[in-house]
Amino acid sequence: MKCLVPLLLASLALISCKPAGGPASSTATGKPKVALVMKSLANEFFQTMAEGAKKHQSAHAADYELTVNGIKNETDLAEQVGLVDQMVSQGVQAIVIAPADSKALVTVLKRAKAAGVLIINIDNKLDADALKQAGLSVPFVGPDNRAGAKAVAEVLAKKLKAGDEVAIIEGVTTAFNGQQRKAGFEDAMNAGGMKIVTSQSGQWEMEKANGIAAGILAANSNVKALLCANDNMALGAAAAVQSAGKTGQVQIVGFDNIAALKPLLADGRVLATCDQHGDQLAVFGIEAALKVLKGKTTPADQQTPVDVVTK
Incomplete structure (x- = not known):
């Protein structure tokens, strides 16, 4: 046992030399x-x-x-x-x-x-x-999330006319990119003369956006478009539009260009999105x-x- 003591002491000395913190x-x-x-x-x-x-x-x-x-x-x-x-x-x-x-x-x-x-x-x-x-x-x-969202919303504006009612489904309200995307949507809609009837947070999530979109459609029968701050929420909104029997009547745009959205872009259920790579x-x-x-x-x-x- 005595021969182990020097080895243990040497090991402890090595451990004690290790830098602390950071x-x-x-x-x-x-x-x-x-x-x-x-x-x-x-x-x-x-x-x-x-x-x-x-x-x-x-x-x-x-x-x-x-x-x-x-x-x-x-x-x-x-x-x-x-x-x-x-x-x-x-x-x-x-x-x-x-x-x-x-x-x-x-x-x-x-x-x-x-x-x-x-x-x-x-x-x-x-x-x-x-x-x-x-x-x-x-x-x-x-x-530049604001510029990207504005560009997507400008595609939508070409499908609408002044006075048309639209709604925004935001991301988390304390997230800067969510705030900027909402502002970009507003820039394009205001420039086109559209009427934003409501803006609500779907917290970036599909299921929450689905419920919000369903509520918006039920409360605002004349809404022509839903502008979604990410594609997850666009998917939820598209499902709500389909359930309300308004596919083709309510346009949808998103943001992110995720793979799950591609079939909806292809068949027109979603008009446009923004790829931030x-x-x-x-x-x-x-x-x-x-x-x-x-x-x-x-x-x-x-x-x-x-x-x-x-x-």
Whole structure:
């Protein structure tokens, strides 16, 4: 037993030399470790985002390691906060995050940055006032959601006439991208002289949007269109229109260009959507993070493409 004592003491000495707190400069392999923290993986858009990120890492396996995770639903803020803390404790060098809420994630991201973690914001922009109040600077890599939504709604405007009644089904009201998409829809509808009779939140979810759309159609018999802030909600709205026997009478537009929407675009149940290239959105953020980590650039905003998609 005595011969084991020096070995135990040596092991303890090695353990005590391990740096405490904050992420290491790289993983044991010498490669930086990047974490992708997304919103709901029940949403096809984020599944596509995750697959795109994994493919990029596989093609650049020598350059970095990747951890991919997301929350159960769009509104589970506590779970997303927990994921950020978990990634910091695991020693990642960068977190690329699509925040579920533009304000609620600022505090935990400030903690992460204080621990030495690089933060890159994608998809849903963090609130500028909340960042300023926290003394936090985080680059946003993502699309102009307002411009994209306006472009989609302009396709719809060509199918309507001034005075026609329309309704908006919003995303989570505290999400910046949801706010911007609503504003884009309003820009195009107001310019075309359409009447927005109501705007309600479907919280990005198909089932909730279905119920809201059904209620809107029942309360507003003259509604000619439903403008949905994502394709999940457009799918729910289309089902409500079909149940109300108004297919072809009520136009629908969405946002995201998910695969599940393509049959509805093909047969005209949905008029248009906006492709923000979900399979590349996380990749844009990851590449921006890697450039900063390698010292080749400083953190900066980067606008990514959006394209209108129709039949």
